[in-house]
Amino acid sequence: MTDFFERKKQQLGVELNKIQRKAVERTEGPLLLLACPGSGKTTTMIMRTGYLIEEKNIAPHRIKAITFSKASADDMRERFKRFFPELAPVDFSTIHSLAFRITREYLAGSSYLMIEGNETNGLHKKRLLKEMYQTENDEPATEDQLEELMSFISFVKNKMLPRERWSALKEPFTGAVEILKTYEAFKENHDTRLVDFDDMLTLANEALEKDAAILSKYQKKWDYVMTDESQDTSLVQHSIVEKLVERHQNLCVVADDDQSIYTWRAAEPTYLLKFKDVYPNAYIMKMERNYRSSGTIVNASNLFIKANKKRHDKNMFTKQEEGPPIILKRLSSEEDQLKYLMKQLTQLDHFGDVAILYRNNSSSTLLMSELDRLGIPFYMKDADNRFFSHWIVEDMLNFMRFSLKPERVDIYSKIASKTNAYWSGSQLRFLSRMKPASTHALDEIPRNVTMKDYQLKIIAEQKKWFEAMRTMKPLKVIRTIRAELGYDQMLASRAEKFGMRLKYLSQILVTLEQIAEPLSSMMEFAKRLKELEAVTQQAKAEKTDEMLTLSTFHSAKGLEFERVYMLDLVEGIIPTEEDAEKPDTLEEARRLFYVGMTRAKKQLELISYGSGSRFIDEVNDIVLPEKALSAPKRKAVATPVKVKVPDNPNAVGDQESLVEGATVRHRVFGIGEIVERDHERISIQFAKERKDLMIDICLSYKLLELING
Numbered sequence: 001m002t003d004f005f006e007r008k009k010q011q012l013g014v015e016l017n018k019i020q021r022k023a024v025e026r027t028e029g030p031l032l033l034l035a036c037p038g039s040g041k042t043t044t045m046i047m048r049t050g051y052l053i054e055e056k057n058i059a060p061h062r063i064k065a066i067t068f069s070k071a072s073a074d075d076m077r078e079r080f081k082r083f084f085p086e087l088a089p090v091d092f093s094t095i096h097s098l099a100f101r102i103t104r105e106y107l108a109g110s111s112y113l114m115i116e117g118n119e120t121n122g123l124h125k126k127r128l129l130k131e132m133y134q135t136e137n138d139e140p141a142t143e144d145q146l147e148e149l150m151s152f153i154s155f156v157k158n159k160m161l162p163r164e165r166w167s168a169l170k171e172p173f174t175g176a177v178e179i180l181k182t183y184e185a186f187k188e189n190h191d192t193r194l195v196d197f198d199d200m201l202t203l204a205n206e207a208l209e210k211d212a213a214i215l216s217k218y219q220k221k222w223d224y225v226m227t228d229e230s231q232d233t234s235l236v237q238h239s240i241v242e243k244l245v246e247r248h249q250n251l252c253v254v255a256d257d258d259q260s261i262y263t264w265r266a267a268e269p270t271y272l273l274k275f276k277d278v279y280p281n282a283y284i285m286k287m288e289r290n291y292r293s294s295g296t297i298v299n300a301s302n303l304f305i306k307a308n309k310k311r312h313d314k315n316m317f318t319k320q321e322e323g324p325p326i327i328l329k330r331l332s333s334e335e336d337q338l339k340y341l342m343k344q345l346t347q348l349d350h351f352g353d354v355a356i357l358y359r360n361n362s363s364s365t366l367l368m369s370e371l372d373r374l375g376i377p378f379y380m381k382d383a384d385n386r387f388f389s390h391w392i393v394e395d396m397l398n399f400m401r402f403s404l405k406p407e408r409v410d411i412y413s414k415i416a417s418k419t420n421a422y423w424s425g426s427q428l429r430f431l432s433r434m435k436p437a438s439t440h441a442l443d444e445i446p447r448n449v450t451m452k453d454y455q456l457k458i459i460a461e462q463k464k465w466f467e468a469m470r471t472m473k474p475l476k477v478i479r480t481i482r483a484e485l486g487y488d489q490m491l492a493s494r495a496e497k498f499g500m501r502l503k504y505l506s507q508i509l510v511t512l513e514q515i516a517e518p519l520s521s522m523m524e525f526a527k528r529l530k531e532l533e534a535v536t537q538q539a540k541a542e543k544t545d546e547m548l549t550l551s552t553f554h555s556a557k558g559l560e561f562e563r564v565y566m567l568d569l570v571e572g573i574i575p576t577e578e579d580a581e582k583p584d585t586l587e588e589a590r591r592l593f594y595v596g597m598t599r600a601k602k603q604l605e606l607i608s609y610g611s612g613s614r615f616i617d618e619v620n621d622i623v624l625p626e627k628a629l630s631a632p633k634r635k636a637v638a639t640p641v642k643v644k645v646p647d648n649p650n651a652v653g654d655q656e657s658l659v660e661g662a663t664v665r666h667r668v669f670g671i672g673e674i675v676e677r678d679h680e681r682i683s684i685q686f687a688k689e690r691k692d693l694m695i696d697i698c699l700s701y702k703l704l705e706l707i708n709g
Contacts, residue, residue, distance in 0.1 A: 004055050008047065012083060016040075016047060018676060019287050023252075024048040027056060027224065030245075030279035031252045032272065036316040037301075037598035038292025038560065041254050042076060045226060048252065050084045052224055060088040064222040066095050066241065068229035072558075073097075076228070091222070095237045096197060099204035102240075103195070105214055106207035112193040125196045126150070132182050136175045137498070142391050145498065148172040151264065153180055157198035158234035158266030160205075173499030201236045208243040219247045226252040231260035232267045242278065249279065257312055258305050261554055261592045263584075270310065284690060288316050292560050294323025294602050296623075301597045303622045304615075308587045315692060317680070326623050327605040330612050335514070337567060337609045342370055344565070344605075351377060351548035353562035357596045359574045362387065362507050363567065364550050365532065366514050371548070372535050380539040381551035381559075388533040392491075392508045397529075399481045400522040402441070403469040409434045409441035420486025421458045427451070442466070474516035474525035482509065503572060553596045564600035569593075569608040569616050590615060651702035655695050658682055663707040666691075671707065 005024075009015045016024065020040060023033050024047050035041035049065065052058040067073040077092045116125045129149055133141035141149070152172050161169070166177050187194035195203065208215045225245050227233065230253045233241075245251040253275070260269035276282050290298045295318055302316040331337045341356070348354065358364065364380065365387050371378050387393065395418055402411045413431040416423050423431070430449050437444045442463040446456060465484050469477050482488045491509075495502040515532070519525050539550070549561065553574075568574070575589035593615045597604060608616050648667075652658060662674045664684065672686035683692050698704050 004051055008050075008083075014043060014047070014083070016044065017289060018678075019285060019289070020044045020047070022676075023285055023287065024051045026283060026285070027052055028250060030249050030275075030282040032275045032279075032282055032284045033252060033254045033287060034272075034284065034312055034314060035254055035256050035287040036290055036314060037256070037259065037595075038290040038318075039287040039316075040291055041228070041287060042079065044287065045228060045252075045254055046076065046079050046083050048226070049080060049090055050087070053084070053087055053090075058223060060090045062221075062223045063090045064098075064225045064244075065090060065092045066098060066225065066227045067092065068094070068232045070094055070097075072228060095227075095233070095240065096200060099200045099240065102204040102207050102214065102218065103200045106203060106211060107193070107195075110193060112195050114196070115187075115194050116196040123194065128186065129153075129179065129183060132179045132186075133175075136179050136182070139498075142500075143386055143389070144500065144504075145173060149176055149179060152176050153183065154198050155264070155266045156180065157202055158236050160202070160236050160239070171499070174497075201234075201240070205236050205239050205243070208240060215243060218244055223248055224250045224252075226254065228254050230255035231257050231269050231272060232262045232265075233271070234266040235268050235271070238268065238271055238278075249281070251279070257310075258308070258314070258591055259557060259595055261557065261588060261595060263588055273310065273312065284312075286312070286314050286690075286692060288314055288692065290316050290318040290320075290598075292601055293318065293598060294320050296323045296325060297597065297600050297602075297604050300326055300619060300622050301594055304597065304619055305590065305594045307618060308590055310584070310587060313691070315681075315694070323602050326619065327603075328616060328620055328623070329605060329607045330616070331607070331609040333609050334510075334568075337607055338366065338370060341367075341565060341567060341607065342374060345371075345376055345548070346374065348563075350546065352545045354565075355549040355551060355556065355559070355561040355563070355599060356565045356567060357551055357553055357556050357599065358566070358568050359553055359592070360504075360507075360568070361552060362504070362511060365511050367550065368535060368539065369515055369528075369532055372532070376548060377544070377546055378539055378548040378550055379543040380536065381549060382540075382555040387508070387511075388529060388536070390508060392505060393512065393529070395487070396478060396481065396509075396512055397526060399485070399487075400469070400474075400477060400526065403466045403477070404522065406440045406442070406463075406466060407438060407444075408436050409444060410436060412441045412445075418487055418490050419458075419462060420489060421455050421462065423455075469522075474519050474522050475513055477522060477525075478509065478513050478516055503577075553592045556599050557595050560599055560601055562601050563603040563605075564596070565605045565607060566593075566596045567607040569606055569613045570610055571613050574613060574615065648702040648705070650705045652699065652704045652706055655699065657706055658695060658698075658704070665705045665707055666693075667703045 005016060005021060020043075023031070023044050027048070033041070033044070035044075045065070049063060052063055053060055065076060067076060073092045073094055077089070080087075080090060080092070113123065115123050115128070126146065129146060130141050133139075133145065133149065149172065156166065156169070166180060169177060171177055187199075208218065222244070225241065227241055241251070253272075255272055257269045257272045260267055263269065271278075275284070293301070298316055298318040298320070305311070329340065331340055345351070345354075356367065361382065368378070368380070395415060398411055398415045402408060402415065405411065409431065413428070413434065416431055417428055427449055431445065434445070434448060440463065442459050445451075445459065451459075462485060465480060469480055472480065491505055492502060494500060495505060515528060516525050519528060549559075551559070574593055575586055579585045579589040597619075606616060606619060652664070658664075658674060658677060660674055660677055663671065664674060665671050666684065666686070670686060672684040672691075674682050675685045675690070676683040677695070681692055681694050682698070683690060693703075
């Protein structure tokens with residue numbers, strides 16, 4: 001019979017390397033496949049699935065593949081159909097889809113209601129949490145706070161944290177734990193059981209734990225299970241998978257701990273480091289060859305990520321050419337960064353294989369405005385329209401509206417608490433009930449509302465500023481609102497009270513100022529915001545091969561481009577102040593930076609401004625002297641340490657002796673067997689783990705001895 005790999009090479013033009021082949025052939029027992037960026041993991045998983053069917057005669061319906069996202073499941077399903085068109089389909093799905101299937105059976109005997117996704121009977125998770133927030137804080141929740149609250153609840157569920165530990169958790173804002181308790185109690189005590197997406201996971205896990213019939217059914221359903229992107233999997237998701245494979249242990253986990261960037265969503269990258277604690281007989285393999293990027297990018301990225309300590313020891317490499325140097329550009333300001341980037345883009349002939357990556361969606365608004373102005377076509381991977389509906393944007397527009405229509409007391413009532421007039425709750429409630437008059441609202445209000453003398457002075461001053469704003473350009477209007485009407489002071493106070501990130505809120509104002517800067521009137525400003533909102537909608541909906549891609553680092557994972565610009569690489573953004581507080585969060589920020597770097601095939605440009613970022617400095621240390629920063633670095637380049645090589649007369653002196661099957665003693669790791677080698681490296685299986693080592697390093701530092709017999 002023709003060899004499976006040879007057949008696929010002839011039929012599909014797909015040729016696997018030695019490690020990929022071994023991953024395909026190792027079908028029995030638990031396998032942790034650590035796949036570096038661009039190492040062909042999806043192709044390997046698809047080939048492994050086909051191998052099980054064609055070579056091991058496993059029925060397709062006996063194989064289960066679990067992915068992190070619906071897009072990944074669809075992609076794998078499509079690729080499998082393309083690679084193996086004659087075979088029956090395999091069950092590719094997300095973990096949530098699987099959990100929903102199990103939960104539906106578990107709750108079949110009782111009535112329940114899904115309150116996430118489509119709204120049912122007026123009950124919806126988001127609406128319930130809004131109401132509970134209002135009750136707890138006597139203040140409506142902003143979209144940001146609602147997102148933080150939903151992420152917090154999801155985090156608690158996915159971490160499987162018991163209720164007795166909730167009170168000790170770090171809250172995103174004061175009162176979050178109390179809202180969580182209220183929310184859970186409401187769901188449990190409702191006439192019909194209420195279930196959200198996170199409940200599906202915890203209930204599926206509970207079903208497999210408590211219902212022997214369901215456990216038996218699902219354990220017998222599949223003989224082979226594969227999970228993709230497992231560095232993004234939470235504890236409850238891992239727990240579900242553990243129970244599914246307990247009978248046969250035929251589990252292939254494909255992951256890269258260096259690309260774990262979702263711990264804020266309760267992803268558990270340390271699970272991969274403890275994989276053998278859960279599966280003692282597990283085999284660990286490393287797909288380290290990168291097929292995507294140039295040697296320059298691969299080598300720099302590989303050295304950069306090694307600064308992280310909590311990771312499997314991997315050495316990403318490539319056989320691609322070196323390629324052009326990584327460019328590190330440091331500008332004096334954010335404005336200069338934008339001008340520089342636009343100048344670079346206008347010099348390009350085409351944009352289809354170019355990406356601009358950033359950490360926060362707030363970075364995209366001004367960028368999008370400039371691209372639109374220059375007529376450069378672009379697609380936004382994760383366009384976020386929330387910027388245009390953010391309460392700060394709405395506040396600025398209401399200040400402007402009131403200055404143009406000063407009789408509108410209803411508009412002033414929306415912004416009164418955002419000014420420096422120290423309105424009380426009862427005064428604000430009275431204001432909200434007042435009707436528009438024919439006179440200036442700030443003249444009418446004192447006639448209807450009891451006010452203190454200092455408040456009267458303040459609103460008299462406010463009236464002057466609102467009248468002056470009518471002839472100001474929009475940039476000056478925004479700065480007047482911030483300084484003279486007390487908006488910045490209010491923002492700082494609210495950030496402290498409700499646990500908001502002041503730097504993020506201030507950035508929204510800076511972006512609005514930058515949009516306003518070239519405009520002449522407040523009407524133009526309002527119109528420009530509407531135009532940009534429409535552009536954002538279109539940029540998400542439409543994508544062609546000629547479009548530039550804008551994306552956050554998070555959403556860029558899994559993508560690749562010939563040319564990548566990473567921008568806003570400054571301390572406070574990547575890493576943030578919160579990232580820098582703990583080693584674990586700093587490591588995640590470094591992984592996020594690494595994900596950005598490894599999206600580039602040939603050309604990578606890292607752009608910062610001001611004092612830059614420690615990550616820029618780390619890359620600079622690696623790539624010197626190829627490309628020096630245009631501004632002074634924040635730390636000196638470390639002096640190379642000279643290593644004294646211990647004398648070892650029994651050390652292997654030539655690489656011809658290092659053959660597969662040979663038994664060797666490593667100076668640090670002890671005795672092991674060479675299980676694989678090529679012209680650059682050897683893989684040695686030691687008692688507890690497998691190590692991939694560079695041959696020239698082993699020889700130069702006299703690390704190995706041959707053991708006869």
